[in-house]
Amino acid sequence: ETGVTQTPRHLVMGMTNKKSLKCEQHLGHNAMYWYKQSAKKPLELMFVYSLEERVENNSVPSRFSPECPNSSHLFLHLHTLQPEDSALYLCASSQDPQRGSYNEQFFGPGTRLTVL
Amino acid sequence: AQSVAQPEDQVNVAEGNPLTVKCTYSVSGNPYLFWYVQYPNRGLQFLLKYITGDNLVKGSYGFEAEFNKSQTSFHLKKPSALVSDSALYFCAVRDFSGNTPLVFGKGTRLSVIA
DSSP states (O other): OOSEEEEOSEEEEOTTOEEEEEEEEOSOOSEEEEEEEOTTSOOEEEEEEETTEEEEEOSOOTTEEEEEEETTEEEEEEESOOGGGOEEEEEEEESOOSTTOOOOOEEOOOEEEEEO | OOEEEOOOSEEEEETTSOEEEOOEEEOSSOEEEEEEEEOTTSOEEEEEEEOSSOSEEEOGGGOEEEEETTTTEEEEEESSOOGGGOEEEEEEEEETTTTOOOEEOOOEEEEEEO
């Protein structure tokens, strides 16, 4: 999985901690995504960045803060999370996510987050 | 609004037998349809997609899917299952007429038994 990498792969944090998840794509894509994957629930799209501009924010609580400094890097800053935020956080990238795009997304391996 | 349904949480099949993982969708316009697979402790991997043209789409690892517009379905199939096909499979849809995100189904766990 050298196309999209995520670090760390596992993270355990307390509710008062601040941590960040990192994603890097080596595919030359111009769009990046954060998804939340919880057990028994569909994949939830959290944020979309296209050309480093946020184009989608699906009513995600403010304790999750994304950052996209360039088209290859995406961060998810975490602050005062709740136990129900424990999940697998997946990063993805694609080319041309705008109107009519049929390009597939490429996913990283995910960060398994546990909030105590 | 677009949506996708995977009616089976779990599919069990014997090795060597054909497998089918079901998917139905709902969009206001014409769909772009995708199948992804997720192995344990891994991200999702793209298998195949339907954009337009031939209703039978062939993808990675011997998988194929058939687009059926009248039944709004896009079932994933493989003629002969392998134990290594055991994984979580996701169907996804996007309405090509709007600037809408990809919507995923909740996934179907496939178990291939030797």
